[in-house]
Amino acid sequence: MKENAASRVVFILLLFLNASLLNGQSPPGKPKLIKCRSPGKETFTCWWEPGEDGGLPTNYTLTYHKEGETLIHECPDYITGGPNSCYFSKKHTSIWKMYVITVNAINQMGINSSDPLYVDVTYIVEPEPPANLTLELKHPEDRKPYLWIKWFPPTLTDVKSGWFMIQYEIRLKPETATDWETHFAAKQTQLKIFSLYPGQKYIVQVRCKPDHGYWSEWSPESSIQIPNDFPVKDTTVWIFVAVLSAVICLIMVWAVAFKGYSMVTCILPPVPGPKIKGFDIHLLEKGKSEELLRALESQDFPPTSDCEDLLMEFIEVDDSEDQQLMPRPSKEHMEQGMKPVRLDADSDSGRGSCDSPSLLSEKCDEPQAHPSKFHTPEGPEKLENPETNLTCLQAPQSTNREGKLPYFHANGPKSSTWPFPQPPSLYNPRYSYHNIADMCELALGMAGTTATLLDQTDQHALKPSKTIEAGGEGKAAKQRESEGCSSKPDQDTAWPLPQDKTPLISAKPLEYVEIHKVSQDGVLALFPKQNEKVGASETSKEYSKVSRVTDSNILVLLPDPQVQNLTLLEEPAKKAPPALPNPAEAALAVSPTTPGNCRLQLGWGLGPAGFMHLQ
């Protein structure tokens, strides 16, 4: 029974609902608050959007409460803002306070409330458009004509007290154009437009914005007609520009005319061309790289004849009588490359000779007291005699095994071209650099010639040297250079400078021995220099390495990288240089049986490995 009653009630209710639905009556739909806006930060208005009214007359109410209050208020003014709006007057407006606003839709069937809207008046400021936009064409007498646009601040904004700060914006366009020309006017209420096309009708609008808020709507359009005779261009500016540019051109022309080249070089400095000796730019232009490289090759690299030619002037070799070559226990010194020893340019007359102090001399058997004697070698046996008398220039320090100059003994009688006797001091201050190879060549050549003139045994003596040379490595060194360097006493002739000598060394760099001094006996004290970088100090001791002996008995010297410096023998105060680094070299250099001797030791047939030094 009860169940029947309940189901009946439900059925009736459903009937009612259906009936009302069929009638179109229902509680109102949910309204929605659209926006709230404040025109001047003193009042604000809210608008809502009603929902479905449910078929019945629906009332809308707006209720709110403020932040920090619990009291709920109703909208004070539904009219001023238009339909579906609520206007909050000054009395009801608080800044920096949150409003919680709700709109309620009420009809017979029910009430429906919107979602609450949280509003802070500070952030909903949107002013009215500026008012009273006026346009005026002005034609001042001495200036260009322009369009003068004026307006007023929007209503409801208190700008004077600083409560409301406004910025304006103007836009205008010819009536027929599509794009607006916009100008920002900041806080000013007027604007002057100059660039106008005559004969057009212009439309102008203005809008504004608070310091923090939304832009207003554009004001209603104002239009103005520009007359046809409206002047547009201003020619004085162009005249000024033209005259100025003419003046500048004149100045530049004058500068170029008078300064001309110097200015051009100042601005555009000439590009330096390549200055490689033997470098032919034309070859480069032609693009023939092979020819170019060949041209480069044939020049100074490696330095051959030029240096020799230069140095040949200074070499003078006299043959001496007492020169002998000391055999050398040959050990091979397969040093790399034979390099001639370079000598300093001497300050003498330019004659290189074996008598000159700069000649590389062997170790002296005897002190300089011995006159130069040319011992004609009697044969290979003689040469092999380590005791062969070889007059050398020997400094007082010659007894010092450690630091002895290699001497190339070339002494001769006074009649030799070498200015004998000359105090060694004459040659001391300067070191002569001579091309040892050339010098030796000269010496040997001269010796050869003199030998032929004087003694046939010289030739004989020369021959064994050749044979020895041909003997190859490991053989005892025979010194023939001394022979070559020996100068005949009666050789008054100047040493012929081998101007036309054939290159002794085939494309190998020459080394130079430094002529240290010339002894009274006419013995050249040489400083074989291994390295130019080594200071030409008096205390330097150097060894030169004999790379080979040429066919014409010319001693070709190499710089020995392991060469040590030798002290000057003429300076007793000098300390002895350190010992030879290489005992093998020492073996070559020193004859143990003749401690006080100058030895000239060569590596015969060792190729570039030969070297020579004295202890």
Next chain:
Amino acid sequence: MKGSLESGSRLLLLLVVSNLLLCQGVVSTPVCPNGAGNCQVSLRDLFDRAVMVSHYIHNLSSEMFNEFDKRYAQGKGFITMALNSCHTSSLPTPEDKEQAQQTHHEVLMSLILGLLRSWNDPLYHLVTEVRGMKGAPDAILSRAIEIEEENKRLLEGMEMIFGQVLPGAKETEPYPVWSGLPSLQTNDEDARYSAFYNLLHCLRRDSSKIDTYLKLLNCRIIYNNNC
């Protein structure tokens, strides 16, 4: 002959005038270094600078709040929690134009100073905590850092203005202290974001107050209500 002479003299005049204009040095407004005792920067310049800085701070605060709202607060309803959450609500600030216009400029300036001082500490912690926030966008962090700096600058300027407008007046009013640091550092992410939202919301509001009061004072004192 005459024409060329005329044009030549005109040209010369133009050149001379252009030279004069170019050679004219720009006179810079002298600004007193901080701490200089006898310095007399004009009040107008002080107000101009202060208004510029307060305007800038409010812009930054609004942008920072909008950025945070867009990223972290959508659909979360943080606004409901933000009501009555500002630590400066105890200050008796005028709430509309009439009230503000009736407030004496000494009171207004004290209020401004109180607001500025009370925000020193929260701004410092805001920067620190935003840095530590994971995925904190640079837009928020950079603005927070900038606001902290500008706030100090504005405080200095306001103290100078106060010294000039009301020389000898004491302004040792106590200012409200912020105590919202624990809620910024809580582990609960929602609660932490809510705390950030509150702080940024209050910062936006207080910077608007400072800006409005300064502009009012500027027009009132410098321009005599004739802005």
